[in-house]
Structures are given as structure tokens and as C-alpha cells.
Amino acid sequence: MSATMQDSPRATLQTLPGDDVRQIMWRFAERYDIQMLLQSVREVARGPVARLVAEGGRNSHEWTEGKQALIKHFDEAGITTAAVGPEYGGIVSGPYNLLLSLISFELAWVDAGAATGSLAGFLAFAPINERGTPEQVAEYTQRTASDGKGGHLRGAFGLTEPLPYVGVETGTLAGKVRIVEWRDGQEPLLHVDKRGRFITNMDLANYVTVAVDSDDERIKGSCMIIVEETDPGTFDRGVPTKKLAHQLSSTRDPVISVKVPASRIIGGYTIENGVIVPNYSHGKIIEAVFKHTRVSVGLLTAAKLLSAIEPVIRYQRERFRGRPGIDPGTPRHDLGLQQREDVLHRLIDVWATGEAAASLGFAAARLFDVLDPLEKDKERALSEQGAKGGLSQVKALQGSEKRALEFLALRAQPESERDNARFQELESDTIVQYLITDAVGNVLCPACKLWNTGYGATMMREALSLMGGYGITEDCPGFLAQKWMDAQLEATYEGPEAVQRRQLSLSMTLDLFIEQYKQWILEMRRIAFERPGTGACSLASAMELWLYTLNHLRKSTDDFGKKLYNTPRQGVTFPLADALCWLLATRELISDVIELEIKGAENPALAEGLPGLVAFYTDLCHVQCARAAGEVGKVCAELVYGYNRHPSWDRDSCACYSAEELESLESIVPGITPVASGLVDVIGPDGAAPCKAGPCAHAEGLQTFQRLRAKLDGCLTGARLAKDRAAYALTEVMIPEVLDYPR
Amino acid sequence: MGFHIVVCAGIVPDPLQTLEPITGPQGPALKNEMMLPAVLDPWAKHALFEAAHLAAKTPDSKVWLVSMAPKTKLQQVMMSIAQKASFELVALDGPASGFTDSQAVAEALAAAINAISGLDRKRLLVFGGWESASRGAGATLQIVGERLGIVEQFQGVDELSVTASGSLRILERVEGGMHQISHCDGPPAVLGWATGSLPEPPNNPQVGMANMRTLMPALQKATAAGVAVDGKSFTSVEVPKQRRDTRIVKDASTDDIAREIMEWIKG
Structure with missing residues (x-):
């Protein structure tokens, strides 16, 4: 959209964005297999899932028949086996991060508990998929596709949660493993003890991937192990968790004490000097798992926000209908509450947040679809270089960082000016490409999880409030109250907000990310030139301010001489991490709207409404840019100024004039008194300071x-x-x- | 020997959408029609499910779905419909609004059916809705039959069964909630379905992926169907009126409310 185009009459939004629009924005317009699977998911979400919610199916902690019945629908719709490749009888051959995110989004449009149930199955399988041995991957993929009895193997993911009153806190693994039998030349037999809390899918899990610590000097460190319901010992599914959200998913506190062969250690093991050394610690595995799955959780909240738009508009318009004297054609009948600016502006904020959250989430999902194969290629390349793990890999990667930075510098140069041979060399360097993609992934994933769910929950409350008292009832159209409560849990699932902020505060300072971030600022400036209506200019300025603030804080100290940007100083690092999320989400929204503008023109079904769609989304971008800029400005100003001591009325810190001084200067500079009074602090004739905290703070440097x-x-x-x-x-x-739900 | 069943089905805007007639450059149209989500015409959808059911229980049968619609919209509809039944799509790129002429549409559909390779006319059953949800003229399928030379025609069909001898037993809706039972020696025949008796099958992505092999090529090669409405004009167009008589009565007893409802039901 050019400046000249803005002078012509603006088209406006004609209908709510449909599938055509979303497919373009989220980049799956060419993937008919994915579109088909999503239609299948939608039918389940808006049919059986929505009906169960409407019938009050959420009002029980127990795993009821109604909830169990959903599993059959999930199976039939292809949800259970969505992550199973065609070679095992699955339907879609990837990209799985985007696919699973879209499925979660579609289910969460109606109920995020239903989405969580399906996600939990993928989460259980994820440790095997990410770090399992080829044999483990093959076996559990095959059994997920078909358990040989006409069903599917189902899993649960058992990390740990604090168990109240038993002295187990979050940082400690509530699981132990020891060797019970190890005969010469045979595989060791392990005893696994695991107590879990808040473990999703426990009512139906046939296996659990559990994180355990060694309780035996013959096993090194921690690991993850697959335990099955048929293993000898105790497989007690435990009591239902009395959660107040996501009630359509099964959650229990299991107690597991079983014997399993050591081949169940995920990723396998080696034996060194009579000690079993797992190839992957539990930390390494969950790091690989969560970097994917947290994105899907972030998208649950995005779906809720966008799903709220239609019911809120309808409520606003119909608010007064049915009353005597409110006749069709009158503003109160046709517009209802929409006659008032406030409700419209607030709903625009909700919509902009939902769009930005979705854009951020799907961008992250797509990025991980690029990163996953790169990571495998990187492992192979490092292995060929002799760096097979641990420190040797870290060293090798550090050695490649310079080349990755060189690539970024070359990429920023015009093609005609750069060394293209070197550029191509680095472009085809697997490790370089892995490093730069991973640097962004390590920021986008926690940003999506943190901002989408945290700020999303706040905006979900806003959406609810726009429905008045109706919003907080069980029969509110769109189940908004339930979605609000669910959003709070999403902010906690798979690592609460503090965990995401902690990760961001580290990953966002890495050179490889910062260099790309600088290029994004230039990108926003270019977009601002080509499409000023997007507000990309304000976003670019906010990005610059954030970067300046980060650099400033990294080299500054507070009034007591203590470093500001420091790991324990979460009062500094965490707000800056929050601010970054606003910027990233808004940037992705702009990117999606540009995609819509370009690709939408190729779709005849959109031709009629495209100008209006683009105009509306452009305005939505501008709104979100301004909100992000405001948030960033506020956070940065508070951090930059806030750690300086406020000056007081003493000689050292007061650059003040006395009233007498000004009076004497008046003869030399007539009119100085009123001007100076507005610029500097003036001490009265009786020595009294102006009535405020102290002299105005100066901002030297x-x-x-x-x-x-x-x-x-x-x-x-x-x-x-x-x-x-x-x-x-x-x-x-x-x-x-x-x-259109319940159907 | 199985049947060759051709189901004629158009698409219509999702019935939940707001439908607002307007006058467009080419005459009457629906506001934002291309932007509205579309579904397979509900009457024809029943016909498709019945066709799939009949084909599934009659060996050596095959189902074709012949549909005229803007192909980008048809493609979106197929993402769901193709998961519900096995069929081969024959796509015609043309308008799907209720403002096209029944005869012109029927001519195009009949020509498309005639062009289906391998279609055995002796085994042919032409299915469709007895009317459509877009305008409900109730004429298109009959004209398709006439153009194909099929004189055995049944409308408002709720049930079709095949006897041991291979003849067809058909229940057609008639007045007073009754059915007329007809017997037909066998194909070819035209059946305009009412609602039938089958529930809508759940989506099955495996079926969808199997259909996809022929579906996307069919959409890509869909040619423009000429269904001009030359010489015809619409004097007025309106959606059925919604009737809403809301009265606010305070402190009415349950008995009074029940009595009033009963009186209303009795008329």
C-alpha cells in the first residue's frame, strides 16, 4: 500500500477473515493435505468437543465417558496420528511443527483442554522422536499408528511437578532409577520409581516417558525412560488433579514403580567402566522437546483471542434488540453498543493481540520446521568433524560462530557489493545456517510462550469484559469464561512465565541474535517506506530504543555500583524480555499482512474483498505497532532512568538558581525569570525548595x-x-x- | 453388476452466514458472496451420502461428483466433503449463486456427464437434490435427466433399495407426511433426493487423501461453463423473512406460558 493509494477512498473489511485468508497468512495455502486434516479437526472441535463443553462436560475432574468419547473422534479425524509419517500409515508428511500448531489452534478455538489432550500425546512421543534411538522411534511410531488391536498407543509425558507437603520442589526430579539386575553379557534390568503431578493423559496412557535421576552409582546422572502400563510393578494412574482449567484433558498424579530393560532409556546408553552412561540427560532431552512444544501452547491462547471476536461483535450489535421501541434501522438496533467508541477500541486491541500472537506462534512453528532438519544435518557434520558430543561439540560450534556472523554481515550487503563466492560458501555451510536459525528459534519460542499466554490471558479478560455479565456465565457464546481460565493455565504449562523470561534474558543477548535483530530494524524501515500505513516506522523506532536500552543496561550500574544487566537482576532482565516479545509479535504480524497483500491477489475468491482486508489489517498492524512502541518506551524509560538515584535539595545534586540570582540577571537578560523557572529549579527567597521530591533529574549521558x-x-x-x-x-x-459451534 | 452413480451438486454459502441480496454488475447477487464460506448444497449432500452408501454395498460401483462452482470456492468445499465419501470429481468452473438459469446449468451438467470417460449409461443413476438451498427452483435435475434422455425420474426421494432382481424400490415424499412407493426396473434413472435417512459421515482424512489424487487435477482442468442468463431478468430478490414477535410479559405463570404455547401450536 503506497502513500498515493491512501489518498483514494479506503476499502474496509467486508467479512471476517476465512480459511483463504488464514492459509495465506500462515503459509499453508499450497498444502491441501494440511487443509484437509484441519477441516477434519474443525468438525470434531465444533461438533463433539463444543457439545460436550455446552453440556457441562468440563464440570468434573474425573475422566468421564463424555471425555473418553472424544478420543474416538480424535482418532477418526486423524488427530492422534497427525505426527505419524506416511511411511507408518500417517496422512501428512510434515512440516510437523506447523501442522501440530494448526491442529492445536483449531481445537483451542473451541476448547483448549481438548487441544491439550492431543498435544499431550505428541509431547509424550516427542522425547522419543527427538532423541530416541532409531529402534525406539520406529517402534513407538508404529505402535502410535496402530497398536495391533485396532487402536493406537497413547502416551503421557512425566517430567515433574512439586508434590505439596512432601518436600519435593520443582528443581528436583521426583523420580529415581536404579539397577535391579545386571547379568554378565545381558542387558541391565532397571527399577524406575516415579511420582508425577499434573501429568496429562494419565487416564488413557499406555506408556509414559518419565524423567528420572540416578539412585545408583552404576548409573550416571539423569535420563528419560519409557515405562509401559504392562511393565511388572505398580502403574498407578493416581488421583485426578483438581485443576480449574483444561478440564477436557485427563490430568492425574501417578505413582509408578516398575521394572524395565535398560533399552528403554531414551536415546540409548553406553557402558563406561561398569557404569551406565545415558546418551542424553533428561535436561538435554526436554530442552529439545520444549523448544518445539511450547510454541503450540502459545498458539492455544492466540486461538482463544481470535475466536472471541465474532461473539463479541454479535453481542455488541444485538445488545438492545428485543426491547420495545428498538426498531430495525435505528442505531440502537443495528449497532447496539457499537455506537460507543470505547467498546470498539477495546475489541480492536483484543483482535490485534490475537493476530500478533498467532503470527508469532506460526512464524516460530515454521522456523522450527526449518531448524529440525538443520539440526540433524549439523549433528552429522559435527560427527564427521570428530565432534560427537559434549564439550567437543560446544567448541566446534563456538568456532563456527564467527563464520555465522560473517554470513550475516554479507547477507546485509547489496549483492553487487559483497563477496558472493564467500556468501555462497557460508550459505551452504550447514553449521552456519544451523547457528543463525537456532539463535532466532531460541528467542521466538520463549517469546511466543511468554507473550501469547501471559499477555494473552490479560487480553482474554478484556474480551470477556466486553460481553458484560454474560461473559462470566457458563453459557456465554464462544465459551469465553472457560477460555479465560484456560489461558491462565497455558501461561504455566510447559514452563511458567519466569522460565521463559529467564531463557529470553540469555538468548536475546547473543550476538547471533542481535545481528539479525539489527537487520530486522532495517527491514522495518524499508517496509515503512513502502507501506507507511503499517506503522512499521514506529516499530523500527521501538526496536532501536530497545536495542539501545539493552546495550546501555549491559554496561551500566545502579546507584550502588551494581551491574544492571545481570542474571540475578530479574527486575532488569525480565521486563526487557517482556518488551522484546511485543516487538517480535508485531513484526511477524506485519510480515503476515504483507504476505496476504501479495498472495491474496492471486486468489480469485479473495479478489472482491482483498482491498478491504488489507486496509483493515494494515490499520491493525499500525495499532499493534503503537501499542508495542508504547510498552517498549515505558519499560525502557523505567529501566534506563529508574536505577539512578533521584537528586535531592543539596549542593551536590542541585543545579539550581536562587530567586535573587534570577532577579539580578533580569537587568541583563530581561524576561529570564519566567523562562528559567520553566527550565530549572529555582530556590525561593527564603531558601525554600519547590514543592516536589527534589530537583528535576538530569540525564547526563x-x-x-x-x-x-x-x-x-x-x-x-x-x-x-x-x-x-x-x-x-x-x-x-x-x-x-x-x-457455528456447538454444531 | 454395480452402479455408475453421478451426483450433481452445487455449492451454496454456509447457511449460518448473513445473506443479503444486492444488485451487481451482472444482475442480482449476494453481498460478499465470494468472501463467504461455502458448503456443498445440503440437499445434494444427502444425495452424495446415499450414493456413497449404495456404492459401498454394491460391488463394482463407482461415484462421480459433478459440480459447477467457482473453482477456488469448490476447492475449499472439497477439503471437507472429499473426506466423507469416495468419489471422482468432475469440476465445472462457473457461478454457484442462485441467480443462474436452471436450464443453462442443467445443459452444462448434462454435457459434463456425457463427457465422463467410461461411464456406462445402462448402469447410470443420476443423483442430486430435489431442490437447492440457493434458490430452490427444483428444476435443474429434471432437465439434466431430460437432456440425458432419462425418463425414469423420481423427486423428493427419501429411500432407495435394490431388490434381489435388481429393480429399484423408491420412496418419494408426497403430501401429508406420506411416501409414495415406486418400482423401477433399474438404471438409468434420475433421483432427486430429499433428506434420505443417512447421517452425515464423519470426516475421514484417509478417504480424503485417496480422493485427492483425482480431485486436484480435476479442479486444475476445470473449464469455464457458459451459463449466461441472457434475456432473463429478475424483478425482485429477497431472502425469506425472519419472523420475530417478541413480547415482554412480566410475572406470567408457568401454566399461562404453557397454555399459550399449546394454543400457538394448535394454530
Whole structure:
């Protein structure tokens, strides 16, 4: 959209975005197999799942017949085996991160508990898939595809949770493994003790992938082990967890004490000096697992926010209908609450948040689809170099970091000016490409999980409030109250917010990420030039301010001389991590809208409404850019100024004039008194200081920050006009007569 | 010997959507029609399920789905419908609104059926809806039959069974909630289905993927169907009126409410 185009009458949103739009924005318009599977998922979500929620199926902690019946629907719809490749009878050959994210999104549109149930199965299998031996992968994939009895093998993922009142805290593995029998030349037999809490899928799990610590000097460290319900010993599924959210998924506190062969250690093991050394510690495995699965959790909340738009619009429009005197054609009948600006602006905030969250989540999912094969290639390449694990790999990767930075520098140069031979060499270097992709993945994943769920939960409350008292009832259309509660759990699942902030505070400072981030700022400037309506200019300015703040904090100390950007200093690192999430989500939204503008033109079904769609989404981008800029400006200003001591009324810190001084200067510079009073602190004739905390704080050395901040504020120009336009679109957009679920 | 069943089915906007007639450049249209999600015409959908059911229990049978619609919209609809029954798609790229002329549509459909390779006319059953959810003229399928030279036609069909001798026993809806039972020696025949008696099958991605092999090529090679409405005009167009008589009555007893409802039901 060019500046000249903006002068012509603007088209506006005609209908709510449908599948055609989403397929383009989230980059699966060419994948008919995925589209087909999603239609299948939608039928289950808006049919049996929605009916169960409407019938009150969530009002029980127990695993009821109704909940169990959903499993059959999941199986029939291809959800259970979605991650199984065609070679094992599956339907879709990937990309699995995007596919599983889309499935989760579709289910969470109605109920995230249903989504969690399916996700948990994938989560159980993920340790095997990510780090299992080829034999383990083959066996459990095959049994997931078919258990040989007309069903599917189902799993649960047993890491750990604190068990109340038994002295187990989060950092400790509530599981132990020891050797019970080890005959010469035979495989050791292990005894696994595991107590889990909040373990999803336990009612139906045939196997559990459990994290355990060694309780035997003949086993080194920790590992993950597959235990099955038929293993000798105790496989007690435990009591139901009395959770207040995601009630359609099974969650229990199991107690497992079974004997298993050592071949069940995920990823295998070696024997060194009579000691079993697992090839992967439990930490290494969950690191590989969570970097994928957390993205899907983030998308659950995004789905809720976007699902709230239609019911809220309908509620707003129909609010007064049915009352005597509210006749069709009158504003109160046709627009209802939408006559008022506030409800429209708030709903635009909800919508913008949902879109940005979805854009961030799906971008992260796509990135991991690129990263996964790169990681395997990287392992192979390192192995060929003789770096087969541990420190040798770390060293080899560190050695490649310089080359990765060189590649980024070359990529930023115009093709005509750079050394293209070197560029191509580095472009085809597996390890280089892995490093730069991984650097972004290590930021996008926690950012998606943190922002989507955390801020998403806040905005879900906003959506709920827009439905008035109806919103907090069980029969609120769209199940908004249930979704609000669910969002709170999503902020905790698979690592609570603090864990994500902690990871971000480290990964966002790495050179390989920062260099790419700098290029993104330039990218936003270019977009701002080509499409000023997106607000990319304000986003670029906010990104600059954030980067300046990070660099400033990394080399600054507080008033007591203590380092500011320091791991234990979470008051500094965590807010900066939060601020980054806003920027990343907004950037991805802009990217998706540009994709829609370009590719949408190729779809005849969209031709009629595309100008309106793009105009609306452009305004939505602008709104989100302004909100992100505001948040970033606030956080950065507080951090940059907040750790300086406020000056007091003493000689050292007060650059003040006395009233007498100004009076004497008046004869030399007439009119100085009123001007100076507005610029500096003036001590009264009786020596009294102005009535405030102290002299105005000076910002020595912070002129650059002030300039960037002032620039950012100026960049907000037009943002509220965009919000007005987007709000107007809400009054015009055509919505269906009724919600399409429960069916 | 099995049947060759050709199901004629158009697409219509999802019935849950707001349908607002407007006057477009080519005459009457629905506001934002291309933007609205579409579904397979509900009447024809029943016909498709009945066809798939009949084919599944009659060895050596095959089902074709002949559909005229804007192909991008048809493609979206197929993402779901193709999972519900096994069929081979014959796609015609044309309008799907209710403002096309029944005869022109029927001509195009009949021509498409005639062009199906390997279709055995002696085993042919032409299925479709007895009317459509877009306009409900109830004429298209009859004209398709006439153009194909099929005179055995049945409308408002709720049940079809095949006797041991191979003849067809057909239940057609008639007035008063009754059915008329007809017997037909066998194909070829045209059956315009009402609702039938089969539930909508759940989506089965395996079926969908199998259909996909022929579905996407069919969509890609779909040619534009000429169904101009030259010489015809619509004097007025409107959606069925919604009737809403809301009264607010305070403190009415349960008995009074029940009595009033009963009186309303009795008319």
C-alpha cells in the first residue's frame, strides 16, 4: 500500500477473515493435505468437543465417558496420528511443527483442554522422536499408528511437578532409577520409581516417558525412560488433579514403580567402566522437546483471542434488540453498543493481540520446521568433524560462530557489493545456517510462550469484559469464561512465565541474535517506506530504543555500583524480555499482512474483498505497532532512568538558581525569570525548595536515549487514526447470523 | 453388476452466514458472496451420502461428483466433503449463486456427464437434490435427466433399495407426511433426493487423501461453463423473512406460558 493509494477512498473489511485468508497468512495455502486434516479437526472441535463443553462436560475432574468419547473422534479425524509419517500409515508428511500448531489452534478455538489432550500425546512421543534411538522411534511410531488391536498407543509425558507437603520442589526430579539386575553379557534390568503431578493423559496412557535421576552409582546422572502400563510393578494412574482449567484433558498424579530393560532409556546408553552412561540427560532431552512444544501452547491462547471476536461483535450489535421501541434501522438496533467508541477500541486491541500472537506462534512453528532438519544435518557434520558430543561439540560450534556472523554481515550487503563466492560458501555451510536459525528459534519460542499466554490471558479478560455479565456465565457464546481460565493455565504449562523470561534474558543477548535483530530494524524501515500505513516506522523506532536500552543496561550500574544487566537482576532482565516479545509479535504480524497483500491477489475468491482486508489489517498492524512502541518506551524509560538515584535539595545534586540570582540577571537578560523557572529549579527567597521530591533529574549521558524516545513518540503519529478506522470497520463487517459451534 | 452413480451438486454459502441480496454488475447477487464460506448444497449432500452408501454395498460401483462452482470456492468445499465419501470429481468452473438459469446449468451438467470417460449409461443413476438451498427452483435435475434422455425420474426421494432382481424400490415424499412407493426396473434413472435417512459421515482424512489424487487435477482442468442468463431478468430478490414477535410479559405463570404455547401450536 503506497502513500498515493491512501489518498483514494479506503476499502474496509467486508467479512471476517476465512480459511483463504488464514492459509495465506500462515503459509499453508499450497498444502491441501494440511487443509484437509484441519477441516477434519474443525468438525470434531465444533461438533463433539463444543457439545460436550455446552453440556457441562468440563464440570468434573474425573475422566468421564463424555471425555473418553472424544478420543474416538480424535482418532477418526486423524488427530492422534497427525505426527505419524506416511511411511507408518500417517496422512501428512510434515512440516510437523506447523501442522501440530494448526491442529492445536483449531481445537483451542473451541476448547483448549481438548487441544491439550492431543498435544499431550505428541509431547509424550516427542522425547522419543527427538532423541530416541532409531529402534525406539520406529517402534513407538508404529505402535502410535496402530497398536495391533485396532487402536493406537497413547502416551503421557512425566517430567515433574512439586508434590505439596512432601518436600519435593520443582528443581528436583521426583523420580529415581536404579539397577535391579545386571547379568554378565545381558542387558541391565532397571527399577524406575516415579511420582508425577499434573501429568496429562494419565487416564488413557499406555506408556509414559518419565524423567528420572540416578539412585545408583552404576548409573550416571539423569535420563528419560519409557515405562509401559504392562511393565511388572505398580502403574498407578493416581488421583485426578483438581485443576480449574483444561478440564477436557485427563490430568492425574501417578505413582509408578516398575521394572524395565535398560533399552528403554531414551536415546540409548553406553557402558563406561561398569557404569551406565545415558546418551542424553533428561535436561538435554526436554530442552529439545520444549523448544518445539511450547510454541503450540502459545498458539492455544492466540486461538482463544481470535475466536472471541465474532461473539463479541454479535453481542455488541444485538445488545438492545428485543426491547420495545428498538426498531430495525435505528442505531440502537443495528449497532447496539457499537455506537460507543470505547467498546470498539477495546475489541480492536483484543483482535490485534490475537493476530500478533498467532503470527508469532506460526512464524516460530515454521522456523522450527526449518531448524529440525538443520539440526540433524549439523549433528552429522559435527560427527564427521570428530565432534560427537559434549564439550567437543560446544567448541566446534563456538568456532563456527564467527563464520555465522560473517554470513550475516554479507547477507546485509547489496549483492553487487559483497563477496558472493564467500556468501555462497557460508550459505551452504550447514553449521552456519544451523547457528543463525537456532539463535532466532531460541528467542521466538520463549517469546511466543511468554507473550501469547501471559499477555494473552490479560487480553482474554478484556474480551470477556466486553460481553458484560454474560461473559462470566457458563453459557456465554464462544465459551469465553472457560477460555479465560484456560489461558491462565497455558501461561504455566510447559514452563511458567519466569522460565521463559529467564531463557529470553540469555538468548536475546547473543550476538547471533542481535545481528539479525539489527537487520530486522532495517527491514522495518524499508517496509515503512513502502507501506507507511503499517506503522512499521514506529516499530523500527521501538526496536532501536530497545536495542539501545539493552546495550546501555549491559554496561551500566545502579546507584550502588551494581551491574544492571545481570542474571540475578530479574527486575532488569525480565521486563526487557517482556518488551522484546511485543516487538517480535508485531513484526511477524506485519510480515503476515504483507504476505496476504501479495498472495491474496492471486486468489480469485479473495479478489472482491482483498482491498478491504488489507486496509483493515494494515490499520491493525499500525495499532499493534503503537501499542508495542508504547510498552517498549515505558519499560525502557523505567529501566534506563529508574536505577539512578533521584537528586535531592543539596549542593551536590542541585543545579539550581536562587530567586535573587534570577532577579539580578533580569537587568541583563530581561524576561529570564519566567523562562528559567520553566527550565530549572529555582530556590525561593527564603531558601525554600519547590514543592516536589527534589530537583528535576538530569540525564547526563542519556541524550541518545532521550533522542530515540522522543523520536519514538513522534512515530506514533497517525496511530490513533488507524485505530479509529479499524474500529469503524467493526461496525461495518458482516458476521454470520449465529456462531457455528456447538454444531 | 454395480452402479455408475453421478451426483450433481452445487455449492451454496454456509447457511449460518448473513445473506443479503444486492444488485451487481451482472444482475442480482449476494453481498460478499465470494468472501463467504461455502458448503456443498445440503440437499445434494444427502444425495452424495446415499450414493456413497449404495456404492459401498454394491460391488463394482463407482461415484462421480459433478459440480459447477467457482473453482477456488469448490476447492475449499472439497477439503471437507472429499473426506466423507469416495468419489471422482468432475469440476465445472462457473457461478454457484442462485441467480443462474436452471436450464443453462442443467445443459452444462448434462454435457459434463456425457463427457465422463467410461461411464456406462445402462448402469447410470443420476443423483442430486430435489431442490437447492440457493434458490430452490427444483428444476435443474429434471432437465439434466431430460437432456440425458432419462425418463425414469423420481423427486423428493427419501429411500432407495435394490431388490434381489435388481429393480429399484423408491420412496418419494408426497403430501401429508406420506411416501409414495415406486418400482423401477433399474438404471438409468434420475433421483432427486430429499433428506434420505443417512447421517452425515464423519470426516475421514484417509478417504480424503485417496480422493485427492483425482480431485486436484480435476479442479486444475476445470473449464469455464457458459451459463449466461441472457434475456432473463429478475424483478425482485429477497431472502425469506425472519419472523420475530417478541413480547415482554412480566410475572406470567408457568401454566399461562404453557397454555399459550399449546394454543400457538394448535394454530
